[in-house]
Amino acid sequence: MSTFCAFVAITAMAQIETPDSTKTQELNEVVVEGQLQRTSATVSTYLPTKRQRNAAQNGPELLNYMAIPQLGLVSGYNVTTNSGQRVDLYIDYVPASEQDLNGMRMADVKKVEYYDFPTDPR
Numbered sequence: 001m002s003t004f005c006a007f008v009a010i011t012a013m014a015q016i017e018t019p020d021s022t023k024t025q026e027l028n029e030v031v032v033e034g035q036l037q038r039t040s041a042t043v044s045t046y047l048p049t050k051r052q053r054n055a056a057q058n059g060p061e062l063l064n065y066m067a068i069p070q071l072g073l074v075s076g077y078n079v080t081t082n083s084g085q086r087v088d089l090y091i092d093y094v095p096a097s098e099q100d101l102n103g104m105r106m107a108d109v110k111k112v113e114y115y116d117f118p119t120d121p122r
Contacts, residue, residue, distance in 0.1 A: 058104070059101035063079060
């Protein structure tokens with residue numbers, strides 16, 4: 001049986017630091033905030049916060065926590081607009097039943113879209 005031994009030589013050299021000619025200014029604090037709402041001509045998109053998703057147990061409860069301005073009273077699984085019209089609920093463009101809304105994982109909800117005048121035939 002043979003053994004192997006390797007030696008590595010490390011050399012270090014000192015560098016002389018030259019002053020930088022760029023002027024700098026120290027900032028006290030920078031705050032970056034993302035938008036939780038986007039609105040276009042056809043759809044309003046709302047992004048739930050992590051706190052809202054964690055607090056909600058089902059879809060309608062999440063809508064209550066998000067306080068979407070177009071939606072009026074959300075009682076149980078009956079969602080209406082401010083003018084009292086019924087709102088159809090879909091999950092990934094498929095009509096959602098009460099069981100679907102009850103069984104969905106709130107952590108999986110990435111966005112909520114509100115269409116005033118839906119054009120998709122589904």
